Structures are given as C-alpha cells and as structure tokens.
Amino acid sequence: MSDTAPLKISISYDADRVRGILHKEGNDAASSIWERLNAKLTSNPDVRFSLDGLSLPWPELLGIVREFGSASTQRSLNFRFRPTGEAILRIRSFIEETRAAQLSRDNLVAAIPSDEIKERLRALGFTRPLRPFQIRDLSRLLALPHGANFSVPGAGKTTVTLALHLLVASPDNHMLVVAPKAAFPAWRGIVSE
Secondary structure, three states: OOOOOOEEEEEEEEOOOOEEEEEEEOOOOOOOHHHHHHHHHOOOOOOEEOOOEEEEEHHHHHHHHHHHOOHHHHHHOOEEEEEOOHHHHHHHHHHHHHHHHHHHOOOOOOOOOHHHHHHHHHHOOOOOOOOHHHHHHHHHHHOOOOOOOOOOOOOOHHHHHHHHHHHHOOOOOOOOOOOOHHHHHHHHHHHHO
C-alpha cells in the first residue's frame, strides 16, 4: 500500500451524447489504475482517449464503476473515483438498482399470480398457449426491474418476451428486438399471430 495521496479520477456525464468522461486529476505516479483503464478499453472503438481523459458510452462507464468502484479496490489501487454533477445521481441510482437486484435474486415475489397472467394475456388477444416453465419465467421477469431470458433453444423465449411486452406495454414504450437473423422468422410468425 502506498503512502502517497490517491489519484483522483473525476466522472462526469454528458447528457447530449449519453457518455461518461473519466478525467485524471494530478499525477498518477502512485497508482496504476489509469494504465489499467486504458488497457481495458483500448480495443473498444467507442472510447475516445486523451492524455488525461477517457470518453465512453455511459453503460460502459457503469461497467467500469462496477468493476473498479468498490472502496477496497480503490484503496488497493490507490485511487478514488470522484463523480460530479449529474453523474453523482446516475451512479447512485445504478448502485441502488444493482444492490436491489442482488438482494432480490433469490427472493423474487411474483408480481402477478400465474392464473392472472394467463387471464390478462387472453384479454390482450395473446392466443399462444404458455407452458408451465414459460409462465414461471414470465412471472420472474415481471418481478424484476430489468431482466433477460437465456433459456435454451426451443424453450419459447420469443413467446415469453412478446407476452412480457404485452403485459408491461405503455403508449411511450416500444420493443426493440436485437437478435441473430435466424430468429427473425420466429418473430415475424409470432407477431402475425
């Protein structure tokens, strides 16, 4: 552990570009973190490098905060993150959401009972039958603020995702599907149903 003052790395948020900026403050002779961050991000084409700053997409910056932001990591690498302005609130919100997700990982409570899920879907015109494990997955996704479905091929991820979208849809909410080309026929089929 070094006796020198920790390197300060400020974090700011650019709302117009939805990017985060890391700015090195002062001399980093006592900390290797700046070299680690540069090495970690060097292959990312979305990162803009300068001598004392890095600009990267906000989600990437949150990943850096998650990886290097703990007090013990900052202490051991002799640096301190210093969020400023809107970055303070956004990072605080990210940390709270991450903690809540971790705490609820094994204690999820179904937001909607399975019978009610089926009933609501029927009322929305969703006619595909759901298997018990799909209802379980749908119930679990409904209980999360953010979720993902990594089921095996053929498990009905498309059906579950469309059902989930129908249950949580609002007028200003749109679904964007990012999938390999091979998944497009399934999506076209279920949407036309």
